[in-house]
Amino acid sequence: xxxxxxxxxxxxxxxxxxxxxxxxxxxxxxxxxxxxxxxxxxxxxxxxxxxxxxxxxxxxxxxxxxxxxxxxxxxxxxxxxxxxxxxxxxxxxxxxxxxxxxxxxxxxxxxxxxxxxxxxxxxxxxxxxxxxxxxxxxxxxxxxxxxxxxxxxxxxxxxxxxxxxxxxxxxxxxxxxxxxxxxxxxxxxxxxxxxxxxxxxxxxx
Amino acid sequence: xxxxxxxxxxxxxxxxxxxxxxxxxxxxxxxxxxxxxxxxxxxxxxxxxxxxxxxxxxxxxxxxxxxxxxxxxxxxxxxxxxxxxxxxxxxxxxxxxxxxxxxxxxxxxxxxxxxxxxxxxxxxxxxxxxxxxxxxxxxxxxxxxxxxxxxxxxxxxxxxxxxxxxxxxxxxxxxxxxxxxxxxxxxxxxxxxxxxxxxxxxxxxxxxxxxxxxxxxxxxxxxxxxxxxxxxxxxxxxxxxxxxxxxxxxxxxxxxxxxxxxxxxxxxxxxxxxxxxxxxxxxxxxxxxxxxxxxxxxxxxxxxxxxxxxxxxxxxxxxxxxxxxxxxxxxxxxxxxxxxxxxxxxxxxxxxxxxxxxxxxxxxxxxxxxxxxxxxxxxxxxxxxxxxxxxxxxxxxxxxxxxxxxxxxxxxxxxxxxxxxxxxxxxxxxxxxxxxxxxxxxxxxxxxxxxxxxxxxxxxxxxxxxxxxxxxxxxxxxxxxxxxxxxxxxxxxxxxxxxxxxxxxxxxxxxxxxxxxxxxxxxxxxxxxxxxxxxxxxxxxxxxxxxxxxxxxxxxxxxxxxxxxxxxxxxxxxxxxxxxxxxxxxx
Numbered sequence: 001x002x003x004x005x006x007x008x009x010x011x012x013x014x015x016x017x018x019x020x021x022x023x024x025x026x027x028x029x030x031x032x033x034x035x036x037x038x039x040x041x042x043x044x045x046x047x048x049x050x051x052x053x054x055x056x057x058x059x060x061x062x063x064x065x066x067x068x069x070x071x072x073x074x075x076x077x078x079x080x081x082x083x084x085x086x087x088x089x090x091x092x093x094x095x096x097x098x099x100x101x102x103x104x105x106x107x108x109x110x111x112x113x114x115x116x117x118x119x120x121x122x123x124x125x126x127x128x129x130x131x132x133x134x135x136x137x138x139x140x141x142x143x144x145x146x147x148x149x150x151x152x153x154x155x156x157x158x159x160x161x162x163x164x165x166x167x168x169x170x171x172x173x174x175x176x177x178x179x180x181x182x183x184x185x186x187x188x189x190x191x192x193x194x195x196x197x198x199x200x201x202x203x204x205x
Numbered sequence: 206x207x208x209x210x211x212x213x214x215x216x217x218x219x220x221x222x223x224x225x226x227x228x229x230x231x232x233x234x235x236x237x238x239x240x241x242x243x244x245x246x247x248x249x250x251x252x253x254x255x256x257x258x259x260x261x262x263x264x265x266x267x268x269x270x271x272x273x274x275x276x277x278x279x280x281x282x283x284x285x286x287x288x289x290x291x292x293x294x295x296x297x298x299x300x301x302x303x304x305x306x307x308x309x310x311x312x313x314x315x316x317x318x319x320x321x322x323x324x325x326x327x328x329x330x331x332x333x334x335x336x337x338x339x340x341x342x343x344x345x346x347x348x349x350x351x352x353x354x355x356x357x358x359x360x361x362x363x364x365x366x367x368x369x370x371x372x373x374x375x376x377x378x379x380x381x382x383x384x385x386x387x388x389x390x391x392x393x394x395x396x397x398x399x400x401x402x403x404x405x406x407x408x409x410x411x412x413x414x415x416x417x418x419x420x421x422x423x424x425x426x427x428x429x430x431x432x433x434x435x436x437x438x439x440x441x442x443x444x445x446x447x448x449x450x451x452x453x454x455x456x457x458x459x460x461x462x463x464x465x466x467x468x469x470x471x472x473x474x475x476x477x478x479x480x481x482x483x484x485x486x487x488x489x490x491x492x493x494x495x496x497x498x499x500x501x502x503x504x505x506x507x508x509x510x511x512x513x514x515x516x517x518x519x520x521x522x523x524x525x526x527x528x529x530x531x532x533x534x535x536x537x538x539x540x541x542x543x544x545x546x547x548x549x550x551x552x553x554x555x556x557x558x559x560x561x562x563x564x565x566x567x568x569x570x571x572x573x574x575x576x577x578x579x580x581x582x583x584x585x586x587x588x589x590x591x592x593x594x595x596x597x598x599x600x601x602x603x604x605x606x607x608x609x610x611x612x613x614x615x616x617x618x619x620x621x622x623x624x625x626x627x628x629x630x631x632x633x634x635x636x637x638x639x640x641x642x643x644x645x646x647x648x649x650x651x652x653x654x655x656x657x658x659x660x661x662x663x664x665x666x667x668x669x670x671x672x673x674x675x676x677x678x679x680x681x682x683x684x685x686x687x688x689x690x691x692x693x694x695x696x697x698x699x700x701x702x703x704x705x706x707x708x709x710x711x712x713x714x715x716x717x718x719x720x721x722x723x724x725x726x727x728x729x730x731x732x733x734x735x736x737x738x739x740x741x742x743x744x745x746x747x748x749x750x751x752x753x754x755x756x757x758x759x760x761x762x763x764x765x766x767x768x769x770x771x772x773x774x775x776x777x778x779x780x781x782x783x784x785x786x787x788x789x790x791x792x
Binding site: 070071085097099106108113116138139140145152156172195197 | 494
């Protein structure tokens with residue numbers, strides 16, 4: 001075997017192509033004399049073609065990849081009225097937490113009767129107001145403080161009045177008020193979610 | 206040797222090994238040079254344990270928690286592999302900080318090693334990316350909420366934020382696609398990027414060589430093998446032993462309760478991000494991104510700029526103190542904020558309470574999961590568990606009026622319905638016979654004054670004249686009959702039943718029969734049994750417990766019917782929990 005192989009040290013010379021890539025390398029000896037300018041133009045054109053070609057190759061993969069991964073911003077989303085509590089069960093002027101139960105769609109699965117979240121309901125006379133229990137800061141669940149006089153978030157200690165106005169902590173806006181109405185003795189809430197951490201109330205999903 | 210000669214002739218591997226091992230180490234082998242190798246070895250540990258975890262892990266919202274639970278509790282040595290991966294990750298973060306700090310102090314970023322410093326920073330970014338993506342994968346409460354907060358922060362960055370957030374989360378809701386995306390990053394994209402950058406980092410390190418320590422005698426040059434390699438391996442081994450010890454001591458990594466988007470959870474990040482978390486509490490929300498995303502960018506920008514600001518060839522520390530000051534300030538700031546955060550949590554009672562609840566749920570979830578998780582996922586498993594749902598439903602719907610033990614009930618003095626401790630027990634029955642209008646019983650309900658005491662004479666002298674105290678033996682007999690009802694036994698023909706028929710059905714119902722149809726006294730057959738409790742929750746005026754009149758509007762403050770507010774499953778769960786719980790809390 002070894003005897004029939006060419007001496008290894010000769011191999012580099014047999015592939016002059018290798019040197020052509022390096023800009024500062026002198027042109028290979030075999031091409032050094034004669035029509036250098038014309039060849040240079042040709043090489044430049046070919047080089048440009050290589051750049052264009054490889055960019056096109058990259059783009060042909062990157063564009064579908066990005067298209068596949070991107071998630072278009074959902075529209076504002078239609079109204080979604082969900083029954084959450086009996087009106088008469090709500091105490092006067094005391095925020096009461098009500099679970100929001102509905103069907104939850106997660107990509108390829110759907111779960112019936114899931115807890116989607118919860119809302120804080122406050123009855124004042126014949127009217128009811130609803131506040132999303134999701135902290136408008138970064139989305140943790142807001143609870144009523146031990147003294148019952150304010151709402152508090154367990155994550156970054158934002159506090160809100162019982163009307164949902166920010167009192168202290170980092171929250172950029174008031175708790176999100178949701179549409180609420182009483183139908184046939186039931187409190188119905190227009191359940192939606194809003195972008196967190198921003199001053200404006202922007203619907204998502 | 207013939208075979209190896211053959212191989213060498215075709216691959217030249219001996220030369221490769223020689224180059225790898227004969228790297229010159231100016232000044233000789235030093236313990237100070239081990240950190241880079243230790244990091245690389247830690248990465249190997251992470252790769253091996255990570256690939257093992259991949260053989261059992263399933264990324265989806267319904268299976269992720271269950272598969273991690275299975276790895277941690279059922280698979281042979283699963284707890285060990287997951288524990289090593291968990292603590293190995295922490296070790297990498299610590300080693301990374303040390304490596305970075307040492308490089309900065311040594312001035313090893315200076316010309317001609319600027320590019321390698323930058324590659325190192327890139328590797329640091331990737332490692333933190335591993336930490337952030339890996340934290341979510343168990344899909345437990347802490348991973349879910351920490352990730353929700355982290356991606357929400359990303360979403361607040363102007364212009365690119367919302368797009369980035371949707372891209373990472375795979376939509377606006379957190380679910381299957383969030384997991385598959387984080388998983389892809391964690392096991393595919395980040396490892397590939399890390400291997401590429403690491404190869405370049407090591408190659409450049411080889412090109413420029415080690416930055417000799419100040420004390421090193423540079424004229425004396427040693428080879429990498431064997432002394433330096435030995436030192437590197439030794440330190441790598443010590444770290445491996447350390448993560449084994451941590452794993453053995455805690456029996457693997459902790460697994461929180463399954464992610465529940467509708468729950469209350471005090472989200473906290475992993476300890477090395479706690480300083481950023483604490484900083485967030487102290488800035489107004491609209492400047493959030495400035496801190497959460499901006500601070501790391503500023504810190505990163507400073508680190509990137511460091512070799513270009515510090516161009517003097519001298520590596521003496523004295524001349525560079527000012528330039529290194531921000532690094533020291535960052536480190537000190539991080540330490541101070543971290544300590545502040547842990548201190549404020551340790552003092553925060555509502556946090557400790559929430560943490561306690563989270564631990565209880567986690568333990569319960571693992572207990573339930575031992576019997577297997579249904580295909581609908583661990584949340585469905587938790588949702589059909591009376592132990593979990595019962596107290597929640599009680600607190601939400603019952604505890605504003607009823608008290609049950611220390612944990613459940615209204616604020617002191619606000620009780621407006623009977624205390625349910627020991628409901629259905631002899632003590633409870635005897636207490637009602639003795640003083641039904643006691644504040645703990647019906648004294649604060651609209652039913653006050655409807656039932657007389659059988660042991661105390663009425664205050665009105667005219668009525669008191671006809672009063673005879675019920676004999677102790679009779680009281681006991683009635684109690685025995687009623688507790689039998691609570692247990693679901695008929696007690697037919699018992700002495701207690703006879704007394705009840707004689708003394709109680711003047712007002713109360715027994716099998717629907719009563720002497721006084723106008724009376725609001727409840728049915729005693731099956732009293733306090735699960736079926737009775739269930740009927741009472743659904744509708745206290747159905748006749749199965751109390752008659753229709755018990756729901757009269759004039760009786761302000763009577764118990765409402767929950768049949769419309771609660772689903773049948775919720776009423777069943779509440780009943781099952783309540784029927785068992787009342788027996789455990791004595792009157």
